[in-house]
Amino acid sequence: MPSLLVLNGPNLNLLGARQPEVYGPETLGDIEGMCRAYAEEKGVGLEFAQSNHEGALVEHLHAAKGTHDAVIFNAGAYTHTSVALMDAIASIELPVIELHLSNVHAREAFRHKSYLAPVAIGIICGFGARGYTLAMDAALNHLGAEA
Ligand code: DQA
Numbered sequence: 001m002p003s004l005l006v007l008n009g010p011n012l013n014l015l016g017a018r019q020p021e022v023y024g025p026e027t028l029g030d031i032e033g034m035c036r037a038y039a040e041e042k043g044v045g046l047e048f049a050q051s052n053h054e055g056a057l058v059e060h061l062h063a064a065k066g067t068h069d070a071v072i073f074n075a076g077a078y079t080h081t082s083v084a085l086m087d088a089i090a091s092i093e094l095p096v097i098e099l100h101l102s103n104v105h106a107r108e109a110f111r112h113k114s115y116l117a118p119v120a121i122g123i124i125c126g127f128g129a130r131g132y133t134l135a136m137d138a139a140l141n142h143l144g145a146e147a
Contacts, residue, residue, distance in 0.1 A: 002143050003045030004136060005068040006035055007060050009076035010052040015101075023101045024128040031129050038133045042140060054078055054085065061088040061096075070139040072132065074099040079114050086115040095142050097135045100125035 008028065011018060016027035026034075032048045039046035047068065051057050057075065064071050071089075073096055078085055089096045096119065103126030104111040117123055121142060124131045 001043055001045055002069040002140065003047070003067065004039065004139055005060070005064045005071045006032075006046065006048045006132065006136075007057065007064075007071060007073045007075075008048075008050035009057055009074060009078050011076055012074060013050050013052065026129040031132055034129060035132050035136065038136055042136070044136075044140065054082055058084055058088045061085070061092055064094055065092040068094065069143055070094060071096045072099055072135040072139060073097065073116065073120075074101070075116060079104075079116055080110055082115055086119055089116060089119040095121045095139065097121060097139055098123040098125075099131055099135045101128050101131060102126060 012028055015023055015031065016025060028050060035046060035048055049060055051060065057078065061071065071094055075082065075085055079098065079100070096116070098114060098116045098120040105125070122138060124135045124138065127134055
């Protein structure tokens with residue numbers, strides 16, 4: 001059975017209270033619950049994690065190699081700044097989907113740049129919490145297509 005890592009970066013622990021007009025009303029706990037229910041329905045393994053620390057996110061990515069088959073990654077603001085996360089993704093040889101709740105391309109110009117996009121298999125943004133299960137579907141479809 002395939003296994004997915006859903007990894008969340010800085011400030012996403014504040015979802016629900018943090019700019020709900022931008023990020024939606026769901027808490028990260030709500031989103032984890034949606035992902036767990038979907039993983040059960042699809043019969044796949046799931047690890048769900050969050051960190052506010054860039055190095056901890058790098059370590060989560062390293063640990064995914066050999067443990068999980070694909071990664072869904074909402075790196076938050078580190079998306080727009082982090083060469084270290086880009087290098088980590090390039091190093092682990094796992095399919096990684098870049099995810100954002102908001103449509104970053106409809107926002108400030110600094111959010112249009114992604115260091116992760118060149119090393120991701122694809123990007124989902126702008127669909128709020130639903131994006132997480134869309135990304136799970138995309139990951140499973142990619143893994144199926146690879147098999
Ligand atoms: C975000 C978009 C980023 O630009 C922002 O820094 C976040 C959240 C999103 O999910 O829409 O923290 O990744």
